[in-house]
Amino acid sequence: MNAARDAFAGRDAFAGRDAFAGRVRAFLPAMLLAGALAGAWELYADFSGVQQDLLPAPHAVASALWSNGGSVWRNFTVTAEQVLLGLALALACGSALAIAIHLFPLLRRAVYPLAVGSQAVPIPVIGVLLVFWWGFGIFPKLVVIALICFFPIVVSTVDGLAAVDPEQPKLLRTLDASRWQAFRFAELPAALPAALSGARIALAVGVIGAFIAETSTPSSAAYSGLGREIIDNISSGFQTPRAYAATVVLFAFAVACFYALALAERVLVPWHARRRGATA
Amino acid sequence: MRATRTTPRRRVLAGVCLSLVLALSACGSAQNVVSPPSAKRFTVMLDWFPNADHAPLYAAIAHGYFRAVGLDVEPVVPAETAEPLKLLAAGKVDMAISYEPEVLLARDEGLKVVSIGALVQRPLTSIIALGEQRISSVAQLAGKTVGTAGIPYQTAMLHTTLQHAGVSPARVKEVNVGFNLVPAMLSGKVAATLGGYWNYEAVQLRLMHKHPLVIPVNEAGVPTYDELVLVVRENEARADGQDLRAFMQALTRGEHAVRAAPAAAAKLIVKANPSAEERLQLESIEQTLPAAQPADASDPYGWQEPTAWATFANWMYSHGLLVHNPNGGLPPFTNEFLPGQGI
Numbered sequence A: 001m002n003a004a005r006d007a008f009a010g011r012d013a014f015a016g017r018d019a020f021a022g023r024v025r026a027f028l029p030a031m032l033l034a035g036a037l038a039g040a041w042e043l044y045a046d047f048s049g050v051q052q053d054l055l056p057a058p059h060a061v062a063s064a065l066w067s068n069g070g071s072v073w074r075n076f077t078v079t080a081e082q083v084l085l086g087l088a089l090a091l092a093c094g095s096a097l098a099i100a101i102h103l104f105p106l107l108r109r110a111v112y113p114l115a116v117g118s119q120a121v122p123i124p125v126i127g128v129l130l131v132f133w134w135g136f137g138i139f140p141k142l143v144v145i146a147l148i149c150f151f152p153i154v155v156s157t158v159d160g161l162a163a164v165d166p167e168q169p170k171l172l173r174t175l176d177a178s179r180w181q182a183f184r185f186a187e188l189p190a191a192l193p194a195a196l197s198g199a200r201i202a203l204a205v206g207v208i209g210a211f212i213a214e215t216s217t218p219s220s221a222a223y224s225g226l227g228r229e230i231i232d233n234i235s236s237g238f239q240t241p242r243a244y245a246a247t248v249v250l251f252a253f254a255v256a257c258f259y260a261l262a263l264a265e266r267v268l269v270p271w272h273a274r275r276r277g278a279t280a
Numbered sequence B: 001m002r003a004t005r006t007t008p009r010r011r012v013l014a015g016v017c018l019s020l021v022l023a024l025s026a027c028g029s030a031q032n033v034v035s036p037p038s039a040k041r042f043t044v045m046l047d048w049f050p051n052a053d054h055a056p057l058y059a060a061i062a063h064g065y066f067r068a069v070g071l072d073v074e075p076v077v078p079a080e081t082a083e084p085l086k087l088l089a090a091g092k093v094d095m096a097i098s099y100e101p102e103v104l105l106a107r108d109e110g111l112k113v114v115s116i117g118a119l120v121q122r123p124l125t126s127i128i129a130l131g132e133q134r135i136s137s138v139a140q141l142a143g144k145t146v147g148t149a150g151i152p153y154q155t156a157m158l159h160t161t162l163q164h165a166g167v168s169p170a171r172v173k174e175v176n177v178g179f180n181l182v183p184a185m186l187s188g189k190v191a192a193t194l195g196g197y198w199n200y201e202a203v204q205l206r207l208m209h210k211h212p213l214v215i216p217v218n219e220a221g222v223p224t225y226d227e228l229v230l231v232v233r234e235n236e237a238r239a240d241g242q243d244l245r246a247f248m249q250a251l252t253r254g255e256h257a258v259r260a261a262p263a264a265a266a267k268l269i270v271k272a273n274p275s276a277e278e279r280l281q282l283e284s285i286e287q288t289l290p291a292a293q294p295a296d297a298s299d300p301y302g303w304q305e306p307t308a309w310a311t312f313a314n315w316m317y318s319h320g321l322l323v324h325n326p327n328g329g330l331p332p333f334t335n336e337f338l339p340g341q342g343i
Helices: A002-017 A019-047 A058-067 A069-103 A105-118 A123-134 A139-162 A167-174 A179-216 A226-236 A240-268 A270-276 B008-027 B052-062 B083-089 B100-108 B152-164 B181-186 B201-207 B234-239 B241-260 B262-272 B278-292 B306-318
Strands: B040-045 B071-076 B095-098 B113-120 B125-129 B145-148 B173-176 B192-197 B213-216 B228-233
Touching (some): A019 A058, A058 A069, A069 A226, A069 A240, A105 A139, A123 A179, A123 B083, A139 A179, A179 A226, A179 A240, A226 A240, A240 A270, B040 B083, B052 B113, B052 B241, B052 B262, B052 B278, B071 B241, B083 B095, B083 B100, B095 B113, B100 B113, B100 B228, B100 B306, B113 B234, B113 B241, B125 B152, B125 B181, B125 B201, B145 B152, B152 B192, B181 B192, B192 B201, B228 B234, B228 B241, B234 B241, B241 B262, B241 B278
Parallel strands (some): B040 B071
Antiparallel strands (some): B113 B228, B125 B192, B125 B213
16 A cells, blocks of 8 residues: 555656646647637638627637626636535535435435436526525525536436445455445445546536526626626627627636546545546 | 613613714715614615616615615616516515516516506617618518517517508518527528617617617507516505605606716616626616606606506507406506605
């Protein structure tokens, strides 16, 4: 165990020396592709005759982002807070439900169909109800985000818990481990990679979840998130570049969150990250 | 219990303090600093994101007119336009800004709500066509495609305007473009739209040099109505008359402030809604000001014309938009809280 840890630390030290070059190499393909797509977009917007109000060119989006930086930033902090808190709520409820389903098969049969069905409920249908229960603050929005995010967490965690090598808990039980200890030392670590994959999917949908949450519940603040900013801009029909600028920020935020969680995965389950190599 | 018990001596002290405060506030030099001891929280749900139509409300808040009458007014932005009346009826907000047709629909569904004042005195909903469509009258819409926001009473308005111009509604194709009225016109997918406002979408198009043709629905055969109204629950209208009277008084002062300084009012809107464009808001405020005044100058600000309400309600009823006869029971509006009306 110690040897393995040393070997891992050694690898890290080695990676630290040319970490920058490595990181550039890792992100280069994505940056080149994004650059090429932006170039194609710019050419299309400039020369195809499509109106600026329908598809603004990247340079117009960039200048909208620059000139509204303050407003976009304040809306971003609102949205970011909602996404992170909403995801935390989804993680707490989702993993608790997954563990309960794993431990009590009856619950699986009772809850699973409802959990699947919950994904089909259009949020605007219940938006007013959530506000009726919890008012105009942040909580109804967190509930919406959690409702959208919890499903991938539950499914992947339940599958992860079920996929443990059946010999492991059995072995632990013969060593007089309690049910809880078998769960804690065999099933839980085995399920962690799958659970984290579920969390990454949840995070990616959580950003669009925040958009849905902001646009389907009322709010009383001037800065009430990028989703509101986008809807306000496109529904007036004339500030499309500003709507695109806010969208670009949402896009970047989803990417950043995804990779931040991948980093967390390396710390929490290093054995899994190494096995998969540098995919994330 | 002990902490809340008020001894006579304490009551005397409170009385002295109160009279001292009143005496100080009468001095006048520090007028905008002194506010009434306890302002009552009063939530107003807007009909849409903050825009030029709400200028009197934001002006009254910024100038402290509501605080001066003991109200702490907080505006809330809805997610969609049917929400304000629902949340009002559910008791989550104290007042909702909505539209006369929506108030009639809500009452038809049994919601106990009543309009106590008009923020805008006539229809803003208009038929709008871009200049490049070369349309100059409703009659020229025959054989064309018209976009609406998909609201049933807008479809009825379209039919009425077409019939008024001698065109069979069957000859016009109506498409539901949701809230994308302007993009639908810009992309050339529709010849015209019904649902945009002459003081908003039309102003935007004009600022973009699109030379729009704009026909308000009441100039094309639809009976006139109050586009934006202030709505409360019937119970509160019965019990909290004092607050509502105070609200209307402060709002009237807000409207005077907008009239005196439209540019400052536009700045307040942009502050409340950073996505709003100041130039458009100012233009829109200036265009809306005349529509905020009653046709008869002797009527107070906020006046709702009883015959106009009855005529419009009849129009909705005869088009099958309302199930129950709207002019049967209690009226859907009251002018009793307007300055100079009621008691």
